[in-house]
Amino acid sequence: MRTIGSLSGGERQRVQLARALAQQPAILFLDEPTNHLDPKARSALLSVVAGLGVTTIAVLHDLPLVAPFATHVAVMHAGKVVATGLPEQTLTPRIVSQVFDLDVLRLRHPHQDRELMVFDAPGPSPSDHTRRIL
Incomplete structure (x- = not known):
């Protein structure tokens, strides 16, 4: 078992998302959820979030990610x-x-x-x- 401090930035992003989802939120707020992720992982993460059926408000500065998922x-x-x-x-x-x-x-x-x-x-x-x- 690894501590969160030993995880890469991308792994930490995924852990934070999992922690938020464990709360079964009605609305999910994400601030730069794709930060520290490689291009394939960015798309995969946003695909997962889009398929959750949860209203999501996300701050994204990576403009090419906005149109396919928003x-x-x-x-x-x-x-x-x-x-x-x-x-x-x-x-x-x-x-x-x-x-x-x-x-x-x-x-x-x-x-x-x-x-x-x-x-x-x-x-x-x-x-x-x-x-x-x-």
Whole structure:
């Protein structure tokens, strides 16, 4: 048996979710539940939460995770709600650009009958010769 302090960040996230679910909540509040998870684990965790049948309010800053799992979205900027509604109504190019300074592209998935939302941040201009390490 391991202590919670010996777990990885992702394992701790899962333990916290399990603790919350053990209470059999009517409403589940999640603050960045996918933090410290790899991309596959993020999707798996949100799929599990979506299948619980429990009303869930989640704070997500990873925008590509919002549309596939949310039924209703509230976009906030500077502590104020600027848009609410369905993901396709709230994650529009205008709102995403205004709030996050990102471009959003809506594309058809090449192998499935669904839409993909791609969020694109402007990169450095070609004249910017500053070395960046990411």
